[in-house]
Each structure stands twice: as structure tokens, then as C-alpha cells.
Amino acid sequence: MSAAGTAAVAAPLDSAWWTLEIQATAQPMANPAGGAAASAGSAQELDLALTLGTAPATGQVFRREIDRWQLQLGASLYAGDADLAERLGAVFALQSTAQPQGLWLTRLAIERRAAVGELGVSAGLQALDPTFLAMPAYGHFIHSAFNQTLNIAMAGMPVSPYAAPALVLTYRPTSQWCWRLGALAPQGDNPGGYPLFGARALQRSPLPSPAGGWLQIAQLERSWPAADGRLKRSGARAALPDGLLQLGGYGGRGSGSYAAITLPVGLPLGLANRLWAAASVGFDPATNPVPLYGQMGWLSQGVLPGRPADVLALAFGRSSFSPALRQSYEAVLEANYHLALGGGLSLQPALQWIANPGGQGRVPGILAATVQVQLTY
Template identity: 40%
Template sequence: MAGPPCCPPKVPRLWPPLALPLLLASVLPGAAEPLEAEGSSPSKPLPLLRLDPGWGRLEQTLDLPAWVDLDLEVLAEPMGNPAGGLVRQASWIQQTTLALTLRVPGEPAHPAGREWDRWAMRVAIASFNGDPLYAQRLGAVLPLQEVANPVGLWLTRASLQRRSADGRWSLEAGLVSMSPDLFSTPIEDLYVHDALNGAPVLFAIPNFPVFPVAAPGALLVLRPTPASTLRLASFDLAATNAVAGLLGTASGLPPARGWTHQLQWSFAAPWLNRHLAAPIAACRDGAGLRIRQKTCAQPEQVERQLPGGLLQLAAYAGTGPNRGLYGSATAPVALPWGLDHRLWTAAAAGFDSAANPAPSYIGGGLVSQGVLPGRPFDLLILGVARTGFSPITRPGLSHEGVVELGYQVQFNRSFNLQPSLQWVLNPGGAGRVPGVFAAGLQLSFRY
């Protein structure tokens, strides 16, 4: 998710986009029901096809103790636009993130653990290299690349976390961020364009603590039921610029003041996820794997790669004033191709356009697993979004839209490649820049 960039106008209605996936989810089944092979015993376990685990974890390679979690992620996004925009150019931007978590797991004989077992310290640093201004040179407002942030080192997290013994609540305080817990839905992480990788209506606000921006603050997470999660957060916006410069990076953030307070309710509705607890029931034939709709001679099961069904409602308020609402829905649907599918939509509205350069957003898409024969874990990704610009901070601009088509090749849990095509509509929002057609490749490495 790109941080500081800018901007969107007229506010679309917030709730109608949520009706589509809910309607489809109520009409279409989430997955085919498991069926037994012809002549097989009902109790015979079916083969389970899993994604290769990859190259393990960094702490395992370094033989670190069990209470140390160390993660390294490299995300590179080369891109070029063969047509449209103010210029024809190619660009490269790369993000490298190192995250350290220190915790002590509870003893197996005592699931609740001791008091100090429930504390954790988290530190994360991100480095950006390449060209973060590619979109601006093309004439677009929103970045075409998820990782387009100012070059340099960023301290993205430095916090202390306390969790309850039963897992019903946790509190994290220190230098924290909205990402990835607030105002975004998990399936958006699969997209490359900034407008589809989260709602710009929030993330265009320059001093909001969106990755890699962090701020002094706290995040309280409550889980009143297994399906419900309530998040409450407060951030000191006046300190974002100072935090961004701790490691010498020129963030470009303007001075800010005051706090922002945020509330988000997430509901993994059981009626949306009733078919998703089990692996995908599939049948192997000459063309590869397909969903079993009838008795199958070679039944198998395939591990799911997509997040489950989820409903979200959120609100924020802060100094300015700066207020707004956000909502999203992700629903499983049944389609005649592939193995598993999710339809999603999100919408947001900012009520104070003097403080928010992007006060309206609507987006959505479809992600399908196992569309091509012989590639059961690959993902086909389609998304569309429209972001409106503020008539106060962006006078004369209307909106900018994008259509993204991608295909994620999953080699294993550590490495994947994702070629993508983007069509940016009305870049710049003024109707003076030709639509941009861009092609890119996202390389993701996690260790």
C-alpha cells in the first residue's frame, strides 16, 4: 500500500456496492459439496494437494530461538506503459521489509501461559529503492505501483503488545500503523494499483499512518465472538513527519496536528464461510483438476489460497475536522471455471473535503483460484476502482479510474510472480491526459 500520494470528488453512495456480493453469496454456493469416489469407502481419506512450503523461515535458517520471529519480504514492481499518458516510460520500484517479533510462547502444559508469555515486542524497517514518481510523470495522480513510496529507510513499527490468555483481546502501543489491520480487506493485498490495494479515500490523507508511515498511538483489538473482531485505534498525526525522518528519509510529509481516532468492525459471517472450512473438493481428469459436481473416479482435495468471506464497517474522526466511513464485503461465489472464487467490493466517503484530497472511492473485483489446468494454486485477478478528487484541495479535477487484470503464478509459499495489465481512466482527473495502458510484473519473495 502506497503511503503519502494523493487524491479524489463527488461522493458515491456508500452501501449499494455491498449488496452485490451478499446477493450472490445467498444465491450461489461457495463450493461444491464433497463427493466420494465411485465404489470407495466413505471413511477413506482423500488426497490433499498443498502448495509447496517454499524455503522456510529466516529464523529457522539462522537457528534462532523459538521466541524470535524474523521475517524478510522483498517486493519488486517493474512497469512500463506502451500506450497513453504524457510520456512512454519504464520504471522500477522495490520494497524490502525486515520485521522482528520477540515473544515467549506459553508452556504446552499451561495453555494460558505465564503473565510475561503474553507480551511481545515488534520492530519493522522498510527500505525503498527505485523510482516512486512514475505515475506523476505519466500524468496520473494515484500510483500504479503498490510500493511507490519515497526512497530511503522507514521505521514502520516499534511497539509493545499485550494479549489476553484466552485470545479475546490484545493491546498494541508505540509506533504503529493503520496497515494492514484497518480500512482494507485482505483480498486487496493481491492487487498492484494503489486504488485497488486499499481505499485511497483514507490513504491519500498525507499524514495518516498508512504503511510505511507510522505514528505514536495504540490499537486495541477485541474479539467478542469467534466471527467478530472490533478494532479501536488512535494515532498522533503531529508526530508522523518526525517518525518518518528517524532513519534519515525525506518523507515529503507536510506538518500536521491533532489526532485521528478509528473504529472498525469485521464479521466473518458463518453463512458466508460455511463451505470454506474444508479444502476444495476436486476431480482429476485429462484436463487437470476441476470442481466435482457429480460422482468422480479420481477425487482429490486442494488447499484454498483465497481469504474467506468477510464484512467490514469502519469510521474515522479527527482534527480538522476529518471524518469518514468505509465498508467492504468479500463473498465466495460459484462459477463455471476454476476451483474457488471471491467477489469483493469496497466503498468509502470522506465528509470533509478540505482535509481529505480523495473524499470518495468505490471499487471491487473478482479473484479466481485454479483457472488454468495443471495450476491449481495460481490466481486470476480482476479489479476496477474509481477515486474522486476534492473540489477544495484539487479544484478542477473530477475522478481517476483503473481496471486491473493480473495472474499470480504461485511457485511456493515463499515466491510468486504476478504479471498484470492496467488501464488508467482519466489520469489526472482533468480530462487532458490520454488513458494509460501499462504492463508490469510483481515479484514477491518472503523468507
Template identity: 30%
Template sequence: MGALLASSGSAVHADTGGSIEHTPSTLFTLQSALNLPDWMQLQVAISAQPLFNPVGGLVPTGTWVQQTSVELELNSGLARDVAQWKELDHWALNLNGNHTTGNFSYANEIGAIFPLQSASYPTAFWLTETTLERQAGNGRVNVKGGILPVNPDFMEAPILNFYVHSSLNNTLNIESNDFPINPYSAVGGVVNLQIQNDLNLRAGLFDLNTTFSSFPLSSFQGFQANVGGAGNGTLQMVQLDYTGSGLAPSTGTPIRACSQNRALVRSYPRCTAPTTVANQLPGGLLSIGAYNSTDPQTGDGIYGSLTLKTRLPIGLADRVWVGASYSPNTNVDFAPVFVGGGLVVQGLVPKRPLDVVVFGIGRGGLSNPAQPNFTSSYEGMAELGYMVMLSETVQLQPTLQWIFNPSGTNQPVPGILAAGLQISLNF
């Protein structure tokens, strides 16, 4: 069918099996525009998150936050098949820088504890990663070290990246002091051991004395020391990941669908017009981890998450997830307990096979010893969103959030309804 563009922003063409394959189109990449060599890989991602609260909170107001991330990998192995790698091809230099801007205090202004936007960080330039890595290739051990954050190697489940609220997005709402969570980082190293094809054990060591202080670029945009400061001692992390196909198909596995009256529905045995759709959802994951620190202000804790497919007859494919984290250090950790879960569905609208609907709900337990001015023992959050997949380059995601028991002030605050839009650009 040539290069016909579908209504979902996808390129539609015949696959080798004679069916129609729906894949997202790419409008522009810096890699091709700059004609970079094969051993250099450059990616730029921009996420803007305007948000306002028409109902509830201390004051009805709005804000805008934005994060720009630049990633560069230098590796001669990028140009060769892994089976043909020589020793030099295993080695890579990874660089990552972030620029954040906007009002990162929005949650406090409306009476909430947890930021309603995942990009709510102090306005600054952050040198988030500078690492030398020996990639496993066809081996079983991957090692990297330098300046780096704890995530995405630890705590992060890919399914969480669909959410806008900070408690549902990224790191299971772990709020321990001095934690080098992206865009913050620290000097450290990570070792990953592939026990089996679908089972990985990862261990990391981070120097908390260098957290927030390893990047002079941050001072260029007025980063203030009282927002965060270096800790003391070291942080040790360990995590076990299971990614068996029985949990859910991998992202690279196309979704089987059936074409009916110019719309797509879930595949069924007697379908007369089978087709496939590019899978936007992550694979299955069971992740369990723990951390321990010699810094009494950081402490220790455990966390875990589970992502798997369901048999719900909605959309073309789906993932359900649950996650939790716990820290016994209630005297220093103001949010020692978190539980959450959600549902992510691709192709809920029959003529938009690449769009994704997200729903999530979470509860962050609060510690009175750490923060005596809390008005309740927890703050909850629910999020409903719809990601419009215009292309691999551009995605728009309207979001609607409800905050239960806002507790960021010493006076009772009614629930908060917030609405906004996440604009994602990937080059």
C-alpha cells in the same frame, strides 16, 4: 506419493483421507536458516514492481519501485500451546522496518493522480512499528501500543493485497493528509475486543503530531519534509469486523477438488478421485469503519468492504469483493470518494491449482476545491493480473492496468495502458 513436486510449485502428498493434497512448497526461510529460537519469529518480504506504459499518458516510459519489509516478533508464547499460556506468554514485542526505493513519482510523470504501484513511497528507511502487545490468547481483549501504522488493523481487507494498483491494494484509496498508512506510522495504540468468535470491535488512537517524524532512519536515504509532514492533534478510529463462515471459508480450510486426467476441477458429487488443495484465498469479511481527527487537514470519513465466495463455476474457488470510502472534507481531501470491486479466482487453469487470477475496477472521485487543476471529476482504474505460485517463497504476478480519465495534469490526457510484473519474495 512422497515429496513429488507438482507443476504449480506445490508439494503433493497423500492426506489422511487417502486423497491427494496440493500445498505450496517452501524453498527457504530465514527462521530455519538462522536456527532462531521458538520465541523469536522473523520474516522478510520483498516486493518489486516494474511497470511501463506503452499506450497513453503524457510520455511512454517505465519505472521500478521496490519495498523490503522486515518483521520480528519476540514472544515466549510462540513456543507454547495457547491453552498453556501464563501471563508472560501473552506479551509480545513487535518490530517492523521498511526500505522503499525507486521512482515513486511515476504516476505524475505520465499524467495520473493515483500511483499505479502499491509500493510507490519515497525512497527511505522507515521504522514502521515498534509496539508492545498483550495478546488475547483464549481471552477476548488484545491491546498494543507504541509506534505503529493504522493498517493492517484498520481499513485493510486481506483480499486487496492481491492487487498492484495502489487504489485497489490495501486501504480503499483513502488519501487524507497526514494519515499514518504503512510504511508511515505514528505513536498510538489499538484495542481489539472479540465480541463473538466471528465478530470483533477494534478502536485506535494515533498522535498525528508524530506522523512522518518518529523515525530518524528515514533521513538516511534523503526523505524530504515536503513529501509529507507531521499533522496536528489526534486521529481516532473504530472498526467492526464480521468473519462468519457463511461468507466464505477461512484460509486454513482446504479446497475440495476433483482430479481428472492429471488436472484439477471443482469438486462434484460423483467425483471418483477427490482431492484437496491448499487455499490461497482469504476468508469472508464484512468490515465497516470510521475515523475522526482533531486536525482540520485530516478530517473524518467512513469506509467499508465485503469479501465473500460466489457460486460461479470457474476455477477451484473464488472471492468477490466490493469496497468504498467517503470523506465529507472536500476542501482538504483531494480524493473524498472511492468505490471499487473485483473477482479473485484460484485454480482457473486446471493444471495450476495454486495460481490466482485477479480482476478489479475502481473509481476515485476528485475534489476541485482541494486541487483546482484536475481535468475531470474522477480517475478510474482497472487491473487484470495472474499470480504464478512458484512456491510460498517466490510468486510472480504479471499485471495489466487501464487508467480511465487520467487527471494528474491541467491538460487532457488520453487513457493509459500500463503493463508490468510484481515479483514477491517471502523468507
């Protein structure tokens, strides 16, 4: 990926009772060295999110019952070249936008939000992310293994852009603790997902679909604010997430557990720092292509003098494959630097190293480079 870039535009439009967010992303990529062959490709994504309702933020007082309710609609359009990783010999996409082409309905749900000590509920078509298995820290990276839900590739797991009929219950006993319980129909019940037009067929797992009915998932969260004294004294806007702990498990159609943490830490480098780590364990290797996955990383804001809004990001992830696939592992190391230029414009040069592409020791390691360009307004 010697010459690569991403252009993203986020344009939130809102009134007293509705909010519309638009985000466009393009990721041209190429590899200067390694892989099965030298290749390049570009994948694009356009996301639309419409929310109808006047409900205030979680934790605020709801004056009327109608203020608790929201109708949420999401759609994603994917275009371009989604097969770069396959040509390079890697299992997992180097681009977060390398998804099945077409326009997908990613969310159509009604939600009743609740204050602390009350029960919230959402029902409709939903994906696991961003409610389950996802943390804000993952969004600082470009490789798909970091941007997805702990790289789970098991059939029947509705990961965006594949939505599924779902019911999710949320309970916050305090402002910092949160329980989430979900029941989601598997992708296998609707092999085409929910394409609106022109979508490719659903990407299949290389292993048989697990037996069972709906997927049940439970997640416990604890969040806490970061002190970030040096950052606050600088007057710069915080670009890093607060502290977050996630513990969860799923069953009913395959089974497994996971844990993730984002930890604010005081380091002499930069104005604010985060260490994060996550791991997932699947209990059904006969149907789970990646029964063991782990990742960890570091985020540092304001590393360079006079650049308080910039973020340096490092991450490592390793996917261990099921013995049924006769593959060992594939790993990725990514380093990038988010350069905030002002006016909503930023550049994010990045390097990736893919170790053991394909998991069989037959393909040389892949060196990839990119410059992500992002415009937000």
C-alpha cells in the same frame, strides 16, 4: 508499463521466542501506450518484521501471563524510482512499492494478545494498516490504490511507511466477531515520519491539514471460513482469504466512514471464488483530497485445468477528488494472473488501464503491463 516485474523474497526465521520475516520486492514498470509521455522506472522495497515473544495464536489458551506479550519491530527500505506516475500524468502510483525513499521505522510496539472474551492492547509506533482499513484481498493487486488503506490521502492519516504514536484496543466477544478501537497521533505532529536514514520529506496533501488532535478510529469485523468444497477435494493449498466484513469510521482529525467485504461465492469457474468490494466516504472535502473512493474485484483460484494453485484477479477502483482541487476522478482497472511454479516461485502477469489520469481530462488513458516475479522461501 510494457515490461515490468516484481521479485519478492519472504524468508521467515523463527525460534522458540522470536520470529523474523524478510520480504524484498522490486517493480520495474513501463507504459506502452497513453499517458503524458512514454516512460519507465523501477521501485524496490525491503521489509523486515521482528517479533519477540512466545504468545500463541489468537483464540488459543494462554498458560502464563508472559505468553500474552509480544514486542514487534518493523522497518521498510524503499529505493529506486518513485516518480513514474508523476511523469505519466497519473495522481496515484501504479506500483505498490513507489513510496518515499529511505529506511523507515514502520512499527515499534508492545502488544498484549487476548483470548476470546478478553481485551487485548497494543501501544507504540504503528500505522493504520494492517490493523485498520486493510483486507487480505487487496494484496493480490499491484496498483497502489488497491494496496493501500482505501486510498485515503488526507494529511494526518498514518499510512505505512508513516507510523505514529498509537494505542489500539481489541475485543473479541466470539471467535468470529472483533471490535478494534484506535487512537493515533497525526502525521502532522511529526512531519518527517520516522525515517532511520536517507528518507525523503513526507509527501504532503494538496489540501490544508484538517484541524483536530489525535485520530480516533473504530472498526467492527466479522470473519467466517469459506467452504471451498472443490478446492478441498483437489488437495491444493488455499490461496484466497476467508470471508470478512469490515465497518468503521474515524474522527478527531478529519472524519469519515468505510465498509468492506470479502465474500466467498460458489461459481462454476475455478475451484474457489471471492467477490470483494469496499468504499470510503470522507465528510471533510475541504481537507480530504479523495472524499469518495470505491473499489471492487473478483478472485478465482484454479481456473485452468491442472493449475489448482493459480489465482486470476480482477479489480476496479475509482477516486473522486475534492471540489477544491478542480479535478473530477481517476480510475484504474487491473487484471492479473498469479502463476504458481512451485518451490516458492511464481509469475504474475498483469495489465492496468488508468482512466482520466490526473482527473482533468488532459492526459490520455494509460495502458500499463507487468510481469510480477515472486520468490518465497
